[in-house]
Amino acid sequence: MATTAKNSKRTATRATRRQQLIDSTVKCIARKGLGSTTTGDVAREAGLSQGIINLHFKSKNNLLNETLRYLADEYKTQFTLAIERSGPLASDKLRALMALDLRPSICDRNKIAVWFAFWGEVKSRPRYREICEKYDEYYDEVTRSLCDEIIAEGGYPGVSGTAVATVLTSLTNGLWLACLVNEKTFDRKQAMNCIDEYLNCIFPKHFPVRIL
């Protein structure tokens, strides 16, 4: 009864417990930062005991790796879904991907803080890079081929799909940073405007000015 509503059990399946601990880790990193998150914090956040992290993850390091992997997987699910649910045109899909990154559930200051916490350690912990590598390559490939498709439809001489894809990815990451840092003066709506202005500028035929 003392535990969560859904299960009255005090023992959960291994998968459930692991997920619960990963969720707690994300919360702790968002609140306290990666550097100040201790295994004790995570266990307390989950309402469990000291040793639970090592029981389920062997080490704190491993917990952090698995947490990053989970975040990457979670994002990929949304990414795939966004494309599936979008219109059939390449421009529909590209716009859907951009809107995805600025959706409240993803462009959320807590979640962004966690991503940047990992990125902030990526040089000294190459494992973090390895975990995200395959995902990033996939996103780049999808974005690039959508841009190439739009360019192939004509009207954009001299525009490189690769360069546009790089700009879109980097711009999105930079706008996330702006949302993270400039909490009071910048938000995801302004960020979406920036993206739309860029799309209109680079692919005017596919992204005409939006009347407000």
Next chain:
Amino acid sequence: MATTAKNSKRTATRATRRQQLIDSTVKCIARKGLGSTTTGDVAREAGLSQGIINLHFKSKNNLLNETLRYLADEYKTQFTLAIERSGPLASDKLRALMALDLRPSICDRNKIAVWFAFWGEVKSRPRYREICEKYDEYYDEVTRSLCDEIIAEGGYPGVSGTAVATVLTSLTNGLWLACLVNEKTFDRKQAMNCIDEYLNCIFPKHFPVRIL
């Protein structure tokens, strides 16, 4: 005699010693990450003893704050210099600022790693934000007014200087992240191409296609 150059003395002025320790801190963060940098590491890097950090900075926290402040100051110096040395036109100045961010001495993986290390902790340590706030406001203001000036020179109906400035700032930060993360496949030259493509797209009259 006491304050000159390399000095034969084994004790340095307070300012010299502080700077030496800040330099060591930057190196350690670049190599080991913010989370794994200890006061002992910094002292060893500087070739000095254990207690030296507390002697000169009172606390590790204070050392980190001062290190961030130094980085921010150092960047501002370059920023001001880049504008001074550029051509007289607003477009010259804007291009100079963009080139500044992708200059080898600034778009250096070690230095970028340090910036992202601090940004990765910014939500849980608001002091980091406070230290950079005034600088960032100044850069935004300068960039925005340069864009406004270019727009005022005519030919860009419906373009917002504020939005372009935000895109440029965010794009630069995102490109830094790309340089940090994708060490093998991305570099500052590709980043500069992205910036130039964007400038050409948004302000074609001021930034015509560059023949290579």
Next chain:
DNA sequence: CCAAAAAATGAATGAGTATTCATTCATATT
């Protein structure tokens, strides 16, 4: 050259933290 001040040292301290493991306890099985 000497005494006082300042700078630097580095061993000692103690707070904090990841990890271990003997034990408890809920549940499933017989």
Next chain:
DNA sequence: AATATGAATGAATACTCATTCATTTTTTGG
């Protein structure tokens, strides 16, 4: 009801690290 299983506990352990401070080294000013 008795037994087995393995999830969970939490006190104990081993270790790291920021900070302190008594002592040594160096500089300064008379």
